[in-house]
Amino acid sequence: MTVTVRSFAKINLGLRIGALRDNGFHELLTVYQTIALHDVIRVSAGRGQGIEIRCADPRVPRDESNTCFRIVERAMRSLGAKGRVEIEIEKRLPIQGGLGGASSNAVATLLALERALKKALSPAEKLRIAGEVGSDLPLFLIGGTVLGVGRGEQVYPLPDLPPMACVVLTPEVGVSTPRAFASWDRLCGAGAPASEPVSTRTQPKLTAPGASDRINMFGRGLTAWLSEAFSGQSYSGAPGGRGRAENPLLWLVRAGIENDFESVVFPEYPELREGKRALLRAGAKYASLSGSGSALYGLFASKDAAAKASARLRKQGWAAQATVTLTRRRYWRRITTA
Numbered sequence: 001m002t003v004t005v006r007s008f009a010k011i012n013l014g015l016r017i018g019a020l021r022d023n024g025f026h027e028l029l030t031v032y033q034t035i036a037l038h039d040v041i042r043v044s045a046g047r048g049q050g051i052e053i054r055c056a057d058p059r060v061p062r063d064e065s066n067t068c069f070r071i072v073e074r075a076m077r078s079l080g081a082k083g084r085v086e087i088e089i090e091k092r093l094p095i096q097g098g099l100g101g102a103s104s105n106a107v108a109t110l111l112a113l114e115r116a117l118k119k120a121l122s123p124a125e126k127l128r129i130a131g132e133v134g135s136d137l138p139l140f141l142i143g144g145t146v147l148g149v150g151r152g153e154q155v156y157p158l159p160d161l162p163p164m165a166c167v168v169l170t171p172e173v174g175v176s177t178p179r180a181f182a183s184w185d186r187l188c189g190a191g192a193p194a195s196e197p198v199s200t201r202t203q204p205k206l207t208a209p210g211a212s213d214r215i216n217m218f219g220r221g222l223t224a225w226l227s228e229a230f231s232g233q234s235y236s237g238a239p240g241g242r243g244r245a246e247n248p249l250l251w252l253v254r255a256g257i258e259n260d261f262e263s264v265v266f267p268e269y270p271e272l273r274e275g276k277r278a279l280l281r282a283g284a285k286y287a288s289l290s291g292s293g294s295a296l297y298g299l300f301a302s303k304d305a306a307a308k309a310s311a312r313l314r315k316q317g318w319a320a321q322a323t324v325t326l327t328r329r330r331y332w333r334r335i336t337t338a
Contacts, residue, residue: 003115006335007039007108008326009099010139011166011290011297013249014257017184025135025151026181031158031257032100032139032146033249034326035297036334037168039105040090041068043112048084055089067106067133074129075110079119096174098291103136111335127155136291143335144328160327164249165306167284169275169296170319175265180292183264249299249325250285261292272296278318282309 010032018027051072053062064070068087076085087109093101107130114120130137135152145158266273272289275296279287283305284298300306306322313320326334
């Protein structure tokens, strides 16, 4: 039996990079948000042995370096299952795009494998396996709006937010996340204030105190957002006193939450900075790089506004797609109905 599932993308609503830890990973704090753009994954299990990956995109690895391959290996061991597993990946999301495509593919493969084998892992075991395979995987076992800490693999569901229209730009460049982290370490000076432009930071390393300050600023903004967005009170930072008439997602991004990767990715890829500006000119209420890029997104007041902006941006030569954020309920309702 072949099981078909959707593999949804994510965007990052802010991303703070902290100090480099002893394990070689940076401390991170981010809010993940699943969106409706997706790949399609088909998994079948039968007699024989081995794992086969098929994909029309030649850039997708077909060996053990593929996250789908690695998660199937671990899941089969945990389930005590034997047999041959075939995985077909229909790519619609960009490679190295910052939308979590490879991570989402792996989690979708795991969910499809359970159905194909008619066996299930415990939620805790699935989270453990996902965290071993990659930092972004666990968020896709929750969906909706998710707080990510640690290296991003420690995930906590946040209250669902109303769906919001967005436009995603997918420039034809790939940004390496390890390279982006290395650039951050080189360019961010020790103890530089969060508000200080990157160009003025001259010291070579980011120290723990400076990194902690930035993490704490993010945390304070997030706490204020959580306390006000669901309290029934007007958000104090909403321009013009619009309060709860405005989608709480915009309250979050206006709480001073930004993506640190923009400081190092935009200078290397000026077209990505221009993509963010293009989204804002097209009417986005907020625009940002997703993850380490190269995808960018803009949040819009309505689906109609997003559709018009997407058409306008395509006429300007951008690869733009209008979509919508997914609540946790919608995420799980749609993931297995591909």
